[in-house]
Amino acid sequence: MTPLIEVQKIGKTYGSVIALRDVSTVVHAGQVTCVLGDNGAGKSTLIKILAGVHQHDRGEFLVEGAPVRFSSPREALDRGIATVYQDLAVVPLMSVWRNFFLGSEPTVGWGPFRALDRRKARETTKKALSDMGIDLRDVEQPVGTLSGGERQCVAIARAVHFGAKVLILDEPTAALGVKQAGVVLKYVAQARDRGLGVVLITHNPHHAYPVADRFLLLKRGAALGSYEKADIDLPELTRQMAGGAELEALEHELRQAGTAG
Ligand SMILES: Nc1ncnc2c1ncn2[C@@H]1O[C@H](COP(=O)(O)OP(=O)(O)OP(=O)(O)O)[C@@H](O)[C@H]1O
Numbered sequence: 502m503t504p505l506i507e508v509q510k511i512g513k514t515y516g517s518v519i520a521l522r523d524v525s526t527v528v529h530a531g532q533v534t535c536v537l538g539d540n541g542a543g544k545s546t547l548i549k550i551l552a553g554v555h556q557h558d559r560g561e562f563l564v565e566g567a568p569v570r571f572s573s574p575r576e577a578l579d580r581g582i583a584t585v586y587q588d589l590a591v592v593p594l595m596s597v598w599r600n601f602f603l604g605s606e607p608t609v610g611w612g613p614f615r616a617l618d619r620r621k622a623r624e625t626t627k628k629a630l631s632d633m634g635i636d637l638r639d640v641e642q643p644v645g646t647l648s649g650g651e652r653q654c655v656a657i658a659r660a661v662h663f664g665a666k667v668l669i670l671d672e673p674t675a676a677l678g679v680k681q682a683g684v685v686l687k688y689v690a691q692a693r694d695r696g697l698g699v700v701l702i703t704h705n706p707h708h709a710y711p712v713a714d715r716f717l718l719l720k721r722g723a724a725l726g727s728y729e730k731a732d733i734d735l736p737e738l739t740r741q742m743a744g745g746a747e748l749e750a751l752e753h754e755l756r757q758a759g760t761a762g
């Protein structure tokens with residue numbers, strides 16, 4: 502099956518900074534590709550390329566088998582690639598349903614008589630949220646009154662509702678407590694089960710492991726490893742993340758230095 506997204510030996514530099522080098526991965530429909538790495542590893546750079554915010558300057562970026570180079574986030578969105586950023590682009594004082602439809606409001610009438618169909622917008626928002634199992638008391642409440650986890654869930658439901666094929670989430674669980682992170686991961690799994698290809702960015706292997714189908718580990722812009730879930734268990738993934746191999750090499754070096762002296 503042709504992957505929804507494929508990157509082959511992709512690279513990106515900002516001036517003299519090599520942010521990404523020779524990175525390859527795939528995103529399949531109905532699967533979760535998890536991108537892991539420490540601060541500055543290049544995670545956001547990779548997803549900004551996929552989202553049309555930046556352009557790669559090396560390698561290939563394919564969407565449904567065809568090479569692309571997006572010049573704006575709008576182009577990526579038109580190809581069904583929706584991105585939820587960590588600092589969600591919401592308007593805190595606006596209601597949940599207003600935020601849900603931001604930029605895509607359903608209208609009634611035509612031309613100068615066109616008006617926002619509030620009733621329909623409210624009902625659609627309610628239905629889209631409840632279809633995902635999200636139960637908000639009132640879609641009229643300001644988004645600012647929602648918890649961080651609830652906001653992430655609304656953003657996920659929004660992408661699903663507007664027909665995204667690929668859902669990219671940049672550290673959706675970073676600022677959340679254990680319980681809220683669990684809820685967000687549940688909706689990530691639900692988007693996957695609805696057939697979306699998901700790219701989940703995190704630096705927490707415990708959040709990544711239960712929902713992911715494959716892992717891409719980044720370190721200082723390069724791929725430290727790329728694994729299918731069957732090829733790596735949680736302790737090993739955690740060890741890789743913590744730089745386990747490097748620690749062992751250092752230990753070995755220290756031991757040798759000890760016996761030599
Ligand atoms: N717009 C930019 N201009 C110059 N350098 C940048 C820019 N964006 C990122 N970088 C650099 O590229 C490298 C990768 O950054 P990136 O934001 O992709 O990392 P990250 O893995 O998302 O880190 P974090 O976990 O902190 O979000 C870093 O060294 C960063 O300083």
Ligand SMILES: [Mg+2]
Pocket residue numbers: 544545546
């Ligand atoms: Mg980042």
